[in-house]
Amino acid sequence: MQGIKRFINQLRAKSPWLLHFDCGSCNGCDIEILACLTPVYDVERFGIIHVGNPFHADLLLTSGTVNHRNKKVLANLYSQMPSPKIVVAIGACGLSGGIFREAYNVVGGIDKVIPVDVYVPGCPPKPEAIIDGVVLGLGKLQAPQERNGERKEA
Amino acid sequence: MTETAVLILCGLIAGPVVGGLVSGLDRILTARMQSRIGPPLLQPFFDVVKLLAKEPLVVNVWQAFCAYCYIAAASIALVLFFLQSDLLLIFFVQAVGAVFLVVGALSSTSPYSQIGAHRELLQILSYEPLLVLVVVGFYLETGSFKLTDIYAWPHPMLLKLPFLFIVLGYALTIKLRKSPFDLSTCHHAHQELVKGLLTDYSGPFLALTEIGHWFEVVLMLGVCTLFWATSWIGMAVLLAVTYFLEVLVDNVTSRMNWRWMLSYVWGVGLTLSLVNLIWLHQG
Numbered sequence: 001m002q003g004i005k006r007f008i009n010q011l012r013a014k015s016p017w018l019l020h021f022d023c024g025s026c027n028g029c030d031i032e033i034l035a036c037l038t039p040v041y042d043v044e045r046f047g048i049i050h051v052g053n054p055f056h057a058d059l060l061l062t063s064g065t066v067n068h069r070n071k072k073v074l075a076n077l078y079s080q081m082p083s084p085k086i087v088v089a090i091g092a093c094g095l096s097g098g099i100f101r102e103a104y105n106v107v108g109g110i111d112k113v114i115p116v117d118v119y120v121p122g123c124p125p126k127p128e129a130i131i132d133g134v135v136l137g138l139g140k141l142q143a144p145q146e147r148n149g150e151r152k153e154a
Numbered sequence: 155m156t157e158t159a160v161l162i163l164c165g166l167i168a169g170p171v172v173g174g175l176v177s178g179l180d181r182i183l184t185a186r187m188q189s190r191i192g193p194p195l196l197q198p199f200f201d202v203v204k205l206l207a208k209e210p211l212v213v214n215v216w217q218a219f220c221a222y223c224y225i226a227a228a229s230i231a232l233v234l235f236f237l238q239s240d241l242l243l244i245f246f247v248q249a250v251g252a253v254f255l256v257v258g259a260l261s262s263t264s265p266y267s268q269i270g271a272h273r274e275l276l277q278i279l280s281y282e283p284l285l286v287l288v289v290v291g292f293y294l295e296t297g298s299f300k301l302t303d304i305y306a307w308p309h310p311m312l313l314k315l316p317f318l319f320i321v322l323g324y325a326l327t328i329k330l331r332k333s334p335f336d337l338s339t340c341h342h343a344h345q346e347l348v349k350g351l352l353t354d355y356s357g358p359f360l361a362l363t364e365i366g367h368w369f370e371v372v373l374m375l376g377v378c379t380l381f382w383a384t385s386w387i388g389m390a391v392l393l394a395v396t397y398f399l400e401v402l403v404d405n406v407t408s409r410m411n412w413r414w415m416l417s418y419v420w421g422v423g424l425t426l427s428l429v430n431l432i433w434l435h436q437g
């Protein structure tokens with residue numbers, strides 16, 4: 001039983017389908033995220049597929065500050081993803097609100113609304129840093145005890 | 155009795171295994187055509203096992219029910235094919251499965267799955283008449299709908315039914331969800347469709363629809379082998395060439411709309427089948 005679980009957890013890391021959500025970023029981070037997903041880096045080599053649908057996603061890549069308008073959208077997307085799932089917050093804004101943190105409409109970083117597993121700092125982070133963050137996330141996908149915010153134990 | 159059981163088992167195993175391998179090969183070929191490396195050959199199996207192990211989330215119970223019905227119909231169709239049953243029966247069982255998939259998508263209120271479901275219905279409408287005409291072609295040539303008789307026919311069918319093979323190619327392209335007919339659901343259309351027909355299927359149920367799709371792919375490839383049933387080498391070459399052309403067409407064409415699909419597929423498909431059927435009747 002334990003062996004099967006470990007095997008399935010390994011497969012999870014081999015087929016991470018990712019969803020990208022721009023949570024009010026200045027688009028600097030999004031350009032870098034999308035650069036990672038271009039054919040140049042060929043992420044399909046690692047089984048990564050960029051899906052447009054939270055129902056199919058394992059990994060949520062979010063960038064930008066959370067504000068009062070989009071916090072519901074973010075929470076909604078997160079709750080629509082079936083467990084196990086990993087959230088990677090990207091950029092200074094996603095981590096803490098960044099340069100916008102004192103604006104009247106800003107709630108703060110992504111982790112004010114949903115549990116975050118990996119933080120990738122930078123303004124914007126380089127594609128290499130984003131890939132590093134995703135790899136870190138994949139490690140957590142393999143080791144269930146390290147994951148945050150599960151709906152139930154996987 | 156034991157022979158039947160073995161054949162049934164063969165069908166049930168061949169569907170997922172061959173279908174998954176074909177799908178993996180397809181992804182690698184596509185990647186190479188786009189000068190990428192592409193995923194490992196076993197990637198489709200990784201995906202499906204992962205999906206099966208995810209938390210089951212359903213929009214409503216009917217959707218889960220429909221996913222089970224779809225995979226049941228698709229696997230029964232392939233098992234009937236392995237049992238060398240009646241070609242018409244196989245196609246109608248397969249059609250029932252296709253309709254269940256659409257019903258499942260229609261049972262959710264998401265606009266994306268609604269659009270996808272409508273487009274899938276139009277796709278079914280485009281390819282079903284063509285498939286029936288291909289079957290009619292077999293009947294005119296061999297005088298039987300039974301697969302045993304068709305496989306036992308001494309001459310390669312391709313020489314007598316060349317246009318019907320092209321027609322089957324159209325149906326195959328639609329069935330495999332390849333460009334230019336990947337209207338209802340496809341991985342590349344998430345800007346316009348999200349995932350169309352499959353938007354609201356998730357986790358294990360998405361895996362079921364994927365395995366069902368593999369069964370259907372193997373069934374369609376099986377029907378292709380009927381066109382050169384006299385030798386194993388002929389079958390293998392025909393399959394390899396056909397599938398390569400499918401992947402090529404997928405990569406060099408772009409997604410079109412359903413009006414174009416309906417008029418083009420019916421226009422070309424029905425004309426070609428009619429020419430071939432008249433020729434058979436005369437000859």
Ligand code: SF4
Pocket residue numbers: 024025026027028029030063064065090091092093094098099122123124125
């Ligand atoms: S971290 Fe920098 S680049 Fe990224 S969204 Fe914020 S301001 Fe833009």
